[in-house]
Amino acid sequence: QYLAQVTFAFIMLSMIFMLVPRMNVAIKRLSEVLDEEISVKDKTKTQKLPKTFDLTFENVSFAYPDSEEAVLENINFSVKQGETIAVIGGTGSGKSTIAKLIPRFYDVSKGKIKLGGVDIRDLKQSELHNLIGYVPQKANLFSGNIRENINYGSSKNLSDEEIIEALKIAQAWDFVQKLPEDLNEKVSQGGKNFSGGQKQRLSIARAIASKAPILIFDDSFSALDYKTDAKLRAELAIKTKSQTKFIVAQRVTSIMQADKIIVLDGGKIVGIGIHGELLKNNEIYREIASSQLSDEEIETQIKDFEKQKTISKTQKNTKKAVSVSKKIAKKSLKKVISKKSKKGEK
Ligand SMILES: Nc1ncnc2c1ncn2[C@@H]1O[C@H](COP(=O)(O)OP(=O)(O)OP(=O)(O)O)[C@@H](O)[C@H]1O
Ligand SMILES: [Mg+2]
Structure with a gap:
């Protein structure tokens, strides 16, 4: 027994020697x-x-700290509140980096990012963060329950109704509802007890629940099947009308309806436009699209775009014609009135 104690003491001692360094x-x-x-x-x-x-990017260039090489060069775009802007481009082209600059995870190396005309570096960071619902490329859930995970990031305590509404928009309520404890269901560290697509949807629900005026989705729809992806986007369009949506995506179908699409290549913008326009004119976008859509689909979508363009042109022309004829009518009316009043004077 004595020997055992001595051996044990030696083992402990050697462990201490190992642990100290x-x-x-x-x-x-x-x-x-x-x-x-x-x-x-x-x-x-x-x-x-x-x-x-x-939201406006003005001549933004960016290199990561401790790195010489610029990963973004001369980025210019703007998006009005309530619009949807999408970024597409190959892996490593800088999509996530653009997304990370908006909440100021990093500061730009050159140029400016503005919100409502104000440089974001002139805003209080805490206030800036309240303006942004950010869904990172890798969903980050923490241990707790679903309610706590969704509430995290909101400036106030959300009611269960608000949480359920966000889960519904994010297409997550269907599966959460079926869990034995629904909102009280345990989430383990990193959300390991949920699938990739489920984690993504919970992470999306968190951003939606924050009701922030700017929502950023960094490749957040990638683990969703096409049908769920489409449903989610339809809900977003209805329920988050007044919020700006910044969507990074790999799938052309996820961003087809965006008000503006940015095509990024090697840290530079090589095209900005709407889907049909880019299909028609932008080689890189066309290339991405043709790996995901059939030739037939592409042809129809270009034709649809051209049709739409002529319609809006005629609409514009009609509007112009109406406004010109209104002006002429007003002028002649004035003439008649002034003539009449002159006659009256006599
Ligand atoms: N923290 C970092 N430090 C240094 N370089 C980085 C860092 N994060 C990304 N980069 C580099 O910046 C470039 C752009 O990366 P980014 O993550 O923005 O690309 P991405 O378009 O989002 O790619 P993916 O489609 O794979 O998500 C890459 O060359 C990448 O290696
Ligand atoms: Mg990325």
Whole structure:
């Protein structure tokens, strides 16, 4: 028994000798992280929140910290509040990077990002974050229950009705409803007890529940089947009309209805337009589309676009004609009136 105690003491001692250097490394790493200067800071004098939240990128270039190479170069676009803007492009083209610059996870290296005309660096970060519902490319759920996971990121406590409404829009209520504890169902660390598509939908519901005026979906529909993807987008269009939607996607069908599509290639914008327009004129977009759609579908969609264009042209012309004829009518009426009044004077 005595021998056992001595052996045990030796084992403990050797373990301590093994652990101390490891601990030293951990402490050193921790102090490095703590010492690292936070590059994104609030200015001492911040601006008031704007009234509307049109989003503008002005000549934005960006290189990651500690890297020389620019991953975004001269990015220019704007989107009005309530519109949907989509970004498509190959892997590594910089789509997620654009998305990350909007909530200021990083600051631009050159140029400006504006919300309602105000440079986002002039806003309080806490206020900026409240304006944005951000769904990262990799859904991040934490241990807790579904209610807590959806409520996270909202500035107030949401009612169950509000949470269910968000889950419904995100096409998640169907499966959540069927869980034994529905909203109280446990979520394990990282959401391991849910499938990829389920995690994505919970993460989407969280952003929707925040009711933030700007919603960012970074490749958030990729794990959804086509039908669910289509249903979700239809719901988004109805229920989040006044919110700006920024959608990063790989699938052309996910962004066909967007008000504006940005085609990104190697950190540069190589095309901006609507689906039919880009199909017709943009080689890279056409290439992406032809790997996902049949030739027949592409041809019909280009034809539809051209038809729509002539319709809107005639509509514009008709409007112009009406307004010109109204003006002429007004003028002649004025003439008649002035003549009559002159006669009256005599
Ligand atoms: N934290 C980082 N530090 C340094 N470089 C990075 C970092 N994150 C991304 N990059 C680089 O920036 C470029 C753009 O990456 P980004 O993630 O924006 O591409 P993406 O278009 O979203 O690609 P994917 O379709 O694969 O998601 C890539 O070359 C990538 O290696
Ligand atoms: Mg990405």
